[in-house]
Amino acid sequence: MDQKSTTYTLPAKLYHENDFFKVERDKIFSNEWQWVGRSELVKNPGQFITAEITNIPILIIRDSNNILRGFHNVCRHRASKILLDKEGKCKSLVCPYHGWRYGLNGKLQNSPYFYGAEDFNPDNFSLFPIKVSEEFGLVFVNINVDSESLTSWLGPFTEMVNRVYKSNFVFHNEITFDVNANWKTYVDNYQEGYHIPLIHPQLNKDVVWQEYTLINTDSTSIHSVPPRSGSHEPGSFGWHFPNIIFNAYGRGAVFQRIEPLKPKWCRVVYNLFRPSDVSEEDFESNEGQYQKEVSIEDQKIVPLVQQNLETGIYQAGPLSPKYESGLAYFHQLLMERIGIGE
Ligand code: FES
Ligand SMILES: [Fe+2]
Helix, strand or coil, rough: CCCCCEEEEHHHHHHHCCCHHHHHHHHHHHCCCCCEEEEHHCCCCCCCEEEEECCCEEEECCCCCEEEEECCCCCCCCCCCCCCEEECCCCCCCCCCCCCEECCCCCCEEEECCCCCCCHHHHCCCCCCCEEEEECCEHHHHHCCCCCHHHHHHHHHHHHHHHCCCEEEEEEEEEEEEEEECCHHHHHHHCCCCHHHHHCCHHHHHHHHHEEEEECCEEEEEEECEEECCCCCEHHHHHHCCEEEEECCCCCEEEEEEEEEEEEEEEEEEEEEEECCCHHHHHHHHHHHHHHHHHHHHHHHHHHHHHHHCCCCCCCCCCCCCCCCCHHHHHHHHHHHHHCCC
């Protein structure tokens, strides 16, 4: 490595301060595409899923013309959430508070017993739209309606996924963990293989961690690590800013996202996919178990880091130019989006 001066981590306070969490919500999570669910859950008219992006409730629903639409999950009357279930099917969107009813296209259809004033025009009270798009059989949303297309946003991430993610893959299962750590503490951990030998004993037997390499470009980090002989564990896999991850996993693949819940909490969601000719039991007892073990190992160490980032003792630490360039790249992108970039 020919890097002259040391790159440092982000200041520790950015990993727990409330104010910075709000800045991230407005500058990052309200502008970047977010993976929120699977397309198969919203295949038919009336089917919906709901999600929250840094506590901003949203809903995605297929309308009667088969168009997939996304809205803020907020009633235009007095701001109640409209859909409360995680997924389901409905004929129209009825607010549980005072019964205002919206069509699947978001238009206000009925406001019962409201007796609006003369100037009340229901056309002015449609649901607030957000952008929706689909790729890899997944639903993505962007709160910023003027944002770039999902295809252009994904960039080289798409090719990296498509090298592994085959059309015969079927959904295996979803695993969710709430972790006592800022979302960035978790992403930092994903962005390096330097911790493999001490944290992941089994993975360490399957890959040559010393030969771990990263290509950081177009808001994406493509990771590669050669397998040891006899192992079929990971080839290339990667991350796209800010919080989506794709891993080749034995015979299957996994999409992962790190949802920011609160400044000191994140939710890690995995969706595992297996080839259709591999049985559920077979995949679960091999790749499924393996994935769980690796995640549990990460979840033991990450909160220990988080605790120390909050004490005020540690301010920032040095990054390895060889093995931690993924963190440096992540931090650079984050600061650029926030407007404190180089
Ligand atoms: S808040 Fe939705 S109907 Fe009143
Ligand atoms: Fe790890």
